[in-house]
Amino acid sequence: MLLGINRTKVENDYPEIVKFSGLEKAIDKPVKNYSSGMKARLGFSIAATLQPDIFIIDEALSTGDIAFQQKASERIQDMMEKAKAVIIVTHSMSLTRQLCTRAIWMERGQIRYDGEPEKAVELYQESIQKKRERLKNKG
Secondary structure, X not given: OOOOOOHHHHHHHHHHHHHXXXXXXXXXXXXXXXXXXXXXXXXXXXXXXHOOOEEEEEOHHHOOOHHHHHHHHHHHHHHHHOOOEEEEEOOOHHHHHHHOOOEEEEEOOEEEEEEOHHHHHHHHHHHHHHHHHHHHHXX
């Protein structure tokens, strides 16, 4: 309800939020006692249940176990199929390849590439390799 969601909506969505998050055993504990991963899972589950028009995710899939990451990935794909705008901020090249229809590679606040995800990953990885080689040659 702190997010501005009315009580009826929260009550109606509560079982789905808890089930999706996988926090059934801990849901009655104060959130302040949750680990950062548990908080991220709960936050993602709430946002995914709300079905917002624009969904911005910042490394949400890097937390939790493999099963939750897969479930979250599937939910994002479902949201994308329903023509929702989904923005994922990530360092995961596999996630970029798997989920994205467009990728924007940014470095130090500047856009380095905007376009096909596969090309963005390729250019990013080349850039990292060149940086490693420069550091190796200095040392």
